[in-house]
Amino acid sequence: MKKIDFSSINTQVVNKRFIYIIGASLGTFAFIFNAFFVVNIVGDIPIYFGSAFVLLSLLALPFHVALLVLSASLAPLVIFDGASSIAWLHGVQFFAIALLLYVQIRFLTALLLFWLLIGLPIASMIVDSNLSLSYQISVFIALPFVLSGLISGMFAILVYWLLPVSSQFRQNPVLPKFSKVVLEFNLVSVMLPFFVVLLFLIWRSTHDSQISLSLELDNALEELNRSSTVLLDDKVHALTSTAALLLNEKNIQNHANILDTVANASADIESMIVTDEAGGILLAAPAQYAAKLPNLSQLNIAFRAYFQQTKERKIPIISEAIRGRGLGSLDIVAITAPILSERGFEGLVQAAIKIDRLVDQSVINAVQNSQIAVIVTDAMDSIIYSSPRLDLQKLDAFQKNQDDAANTFLLPKMIVSEKDYLYRSLLSPAGWKIYTLTEPRRIFKDTNMYFIFMIMIFVQSIILIAILSRGLASNIVRPLRNLEAFIKGKKLPDKLIAEAKVSQEMFLVTESVINAQKLTMDFQKELKKQVEEKTKELLSLNSELLRVSRTDSLTGLFNRGAFDTLAHEAYMYCRRNKKSFTLTLIDIDYFKNVNDTHGHNAGDQCLVNIANIIASMCRRDTDIVARYGGEEFVLFFASDKPGEHIEHIKSIAQTVSEHVISHNDCDIQLTVSCGVVRVENDFSKEMIELISLADQQLYLSKDQGRNQVNSISI
Numbered sequence: 001m002k003k004i005d006f007s008s009i010n011t012q013v014v015n016k017r018f019i020y021i022i023g024a025s026l027g028t029f030a031f032i033f034n035a036f037f038v039v040n041i042v043g044d045i046p047i048y049f050g051s052a053f054v055l056l057s058l059l060a061l062p063f064h065v066a067l068l069v070l071s072a073s074l075a076p077l078v079i080f081d082g083a084s085s086i087a088w089l090h091g092v093q094f095f096a097i098a099l100l101l102y103v104q105i106r107f108l109t110a111l112l113l114f115w116l117l118i119g120l121p122i123a124s125m126i127v128d129s130n131l132s133l134s135y136q137i138s139v140f141i142a143l144p145f146v147l148s149g150l151i152s153g154m155f156a157i158l159v160y161w162l163l164p165v166s167s168q169f170r171q172n173p174v175l176p177k178f179s180k181v182v183l184e185f186n187l188v189s190v191m192l193p194f195f196v197v198l199l200f201l202i203w204r205s206t207h208d209s210q211i212s213l214s215l216e217l218d219n220a221l222e223e224l225n226r227s228s229t230v231l232l233d234d235k236v237h238a239l240t241s242t243a244a245l246l247l248n249e250k251n252i253q254n255h256a257n258i259l260d261t262v263a264n265a266s267a268d269i270e271s272m273i274v275t276d277e278a279g280g281i282l283l284a285a286p287a288q289y290a291a292k293l294p295n296l297s298q299l300n301i302a303f304r305a306y307f308q309q310t311k312e313r314k315i316p317i318i319s320e321a322i323r324g325r326g327l328g329s330l331d332i333v334a335i336t337a338p339i340l341s342e343r344g345f346e347g348l349v350q351a352a353i354k355i356d357r358l359v360d361q362s363v364i365n366a367v368q369n370s371q372i373a374v375i376v377t378d379a380m381d382s383i384i385y386s387s388p389r390l391d392l393q394k395l396d397a398f399q400k401n402q403d404d405a406a407n408t409f410l411l412p413k414m415i416v417s418e419k420d421y422l423y424r425s426l427l428s429p430a431g432w433k434i435y436t437l438t439e440p441r442r443i444f445k446d447t448n449m450y451f452i453f454m455i456m457i458f459v460q461s462i463i464l465i466a467i468l469s470r471g472l473a474s475n476i477v478r479p480l481r482n483l484e485a486f487i488k489g490k491k492l493p494d495k496l497i498a499e500a501k502v503s504q505e506m507f508l509v510t511e512s513v514i515n516a517q518k519l520t521m522d523f524q525k526e527l528k529k530q531v532e533e534k535t536k537e538l539l540s541l542n543s544e545l546l547r548v549s550r551t552d553s554l555t556g557l558f559n560r561g562a563f564d565t566l567a568h569e570a571y572m573y574c575r576r577n578k579k580s581f582t583l584t585l586i587d588i589d590y591f592k593n594v595n596d597t598h599g600h601n602a603g604d605q606c607l608v609n610i611a612n613i614i615a616s617m618c619r620r621d622t623d624i625v626a627r628y629g630g631e632e633f634v635l636f637f638a639s640d641k642p643g644e645h646i647e648h649i650k651s652i653a654q655t656v657s658e659h660v661i662s663h664n665d666c667d668i669q670l671t672v673s674c675g676v677v678r679v680e681n682d683f684s685k686e687m688i689e690l691i692s693l694a695d696q697q698l699y700l701s702k703d704q705g706r707n708q709v710n711s712i713s714i
């Protein structure tokens with residue numbers, strides 16, 4: 001039965017659970033940050049730093065767990081803030097970076113690529129569609145988005161680096177090069193604080209700019225309000241005095257003169273009239289209007305709101321702007337003063353002030369010079385004055401296209417003639433509205449300067465870091481490469497030591513490796529020497545063994561085994577080349593008697609003596625002489641002259657028979673019988689058959705009385 005490894009199953013379950021717990025924690029952090037720690041950098045544009053936890057989960061956790069963290073981080077954006085477009089941006093960031101990581105692009109590169117190529121344009125479009133600002137300003141407002149994205153990503157990298165390399169969160173499919181790690185580390189350690197400072201500076205400078213612009217607009221407003229109030233007060237005062245004069249002057253004939261004098265006294269006054277209590281025109285001034293009066297005697301201004309207000313409230317009234325008609329063709333504002341006696345309202349004095357004269361041009365010019373546009377409307381929102389560049393028509397109803405929902409800035413924003421303006425407004429004592437407007441890009445003037453300055457420093461720093469990182473990495477990597485080359489035998493230790501002096505650790509490691517390598521080399525040398533010696537010994541033992549295994553210990557001739565091998569090889573050669581040869585068996589006659597008579601030692605001595613005789617007479621290189629067994633010898637002669645062989649065998653037999661062997665004072669003389677096979681034509685037989693043929697010839701010699709040589713030729 002197969003055994004189940006419970007320990008490994010358990011580990012897997014625990015690890016999986018652990019990953020989900022980490023994922024849930026990161027998701028919770030992302031949710032809390034995006035729900036409660038939203039930062040507004042420029043106005044109400046929210047920056048969500050929860051994405052740092054999402055990016056960390058993308059780095060350290062499986063993709064499906066990271067997706068859960070992403071969902072948790074986006075929930076507050078959609079549910080609480082309705083910022084679905086920003087949620088989309090974060091979603092796109094997640095998937096784009098995941099894709100880049102999938103194709104083996106380093107996280108930092110993926111992060112920078114995304115925010116520069118995709119993030120910035122998308123963020124600008126989001127700002128543009130939300131705020132309808134010009135694109136350049138949208139890009140600027142989008143910058144904090146980009147910076148926050150980069151800061152979040154780099155925070156994720158830092159935390160990821162702090163995780164133990166051996167942990168399950170640091171599964172790096174491709175090991176990075178050391179130079180890349182150093183470069184990344186240096187870039188992050190410079191970029192992260194730099195981006196935080198840049199973000200802070202953008203926030204600070206845009207905030208300060210808005211406050212100072214606000215002050216500037218308020219001051220302009222005050223100035224305009226003061227000047228127009230003074231101007232109107234003057235007119236009201238003049239009319240009130242005129243009304244008092246007319247009331248006091250009992251002689252009606254003089255009334256026209258008084259009116260004429262007042263009308264001519266101020267260039268601002270286009271015309272003046274005096275009415276009765278019912279609104280009927282009694283007098284008109286100056287002369288050109290007085291001349292028209294008889295034709296206009298039926299004219300009654302009781303329908304005018306300012307007449308009714310003056311009559312009811314019995315105070316001077318400043319009318320809304322009135323388009324030219326009636327007495328004059330000019331656009332005017334009417335200012336009235338009631339003529340009040342003990343009987344009550346007896347009529348009014350009214351002056352028509354030319355619209356152009358209602359604002360103090362010198363004040364307006366001063367304000368406009370400082371990049372501020374001005375709009376003045378009456379209580380009914382008719383335009384009394386507007387700066388020329390706003391392209392508005394006098395007396396048109398002023399439509400204030402205010403977009404309060406997108407309250408991006410501290411100052412409210414409105415669109416005039418399709419352009420964005422930040423503005424402040426004020427309700428003057430006369431019920432008029434004064435607006436001072438300025439362009440939003442002024443907010444970014446300082447930021448722009450900071451930004452360009454910072455970017456210059458940033459680019460310089462990055463170049464410097466790249467150079468330094470390269471230098472540092474190559475300083476550290478070179479000794480490692482040296483070690484690798486040294487171990488492979490491609491480099492000498494001298495240079496190694498010199499270049500390892502980059503750090504204490506590197507020096508120690510190099511020294512240890514060199515020593516270890518030296519030890520290994522010495523050991524290998526010693527081992528080689530020992531192996532060579534042992535091999536030599538073995539070879540000599542082997543040859544000795546071979547010699548012993550092939551030699552007959554008594555006679556020193558080849559033994560039967562050696563003969564079989566050698567004779568077989570020789571026979572094969574002769575057979576292939578059709579070279580004739582002779583095979584001879586020599587057997588000592590009546591050898592048993594020697595043993596029986598003189599003892600075994602004597603027999604041995606005889607064997608040695610006869611072997612020596614045979615060996616001494618067979619000295620050719622091609623001769624094979626062996627003891628074939630007991631008292632029997634075998635000879636193999638290869639030669640083309642067969643006649644010689646028989647004779648040579650006979651002379652061997654002759655020599656043996658003449659040889660006297662002395663043993664213990666006894667002389668022993670022996671003869672031998674020989675069986676010879678001469679092979680000249682028939683090479684078909686096997687060696688064993690040839691031996692058998694020789695044996696038959698030997699027995700023939702024995703049968704014929706011994707001391708004989710019998711031969712056969714085939």
Ligand SMILES: Nc1nc2c(ncn2[C@@H]2O[C@H](COP(=O)(O)OP(=O)(O)OP(=O)(O)O)[C@@H](O)[C@H]2O)c(=O)[nH]1
Nearest residue numbers: 588589590591592593595600601602603604630631
């Ligand atoms: N001393 C000694 N005797 C041996 C050796 N090898 C064989 N012999 C003896 O040689 C004798 C051979 O005897 P046989 O085979 O009867 O032959 P033979 O006495 O020589 O008679 P024929 O061959 O018929 O002439 C035996 O007595 C063996 O014991 C040896 O190495 N040393």
